[in-house]
Amino acid sequence: MSPSPSPHPTLGRRFVPLSEVAEMFSISSSQAYALVRSGELRAIQIGGRRQWRVELSEIEAYIERAQEATRLLVDTEGTSE
Structure with missing residues (x-):
């Protein structure tokens, strides 16, 4: 009997393709690539096709940094009224 598929496809993996990151964040692949180009999201190119x-x-x-930036923004906006 084979094991049932995991409900979380990223479990057991260390790396995910950039297209999957885009899906996770509900953004386009171009936007995900822009995060990499800007240095906001670190990534590597591997394989024969350099994906x-x-x-x-x-x-x-990245999520933790974004949450902290959002918290600071909200705190700053809340004190400027």
Whole structure:
């Protein structure tokens, strides 16, 4: 009997393709690539076709940075009234 597929397709993997990152964030592939180009999201190119891959821990770090930036923005806007 084979194991049932995981409900979380990223479990057990260290890297995900940039297209999957775009899906996670509900943005276009171009927007995901722009995050890589700007340095906001670190990624590597691997394989014969040099496809972009993002480490799952980097995705978590990016989310944490975005949450902190949002918190600071909200705190700053809240004190300027």
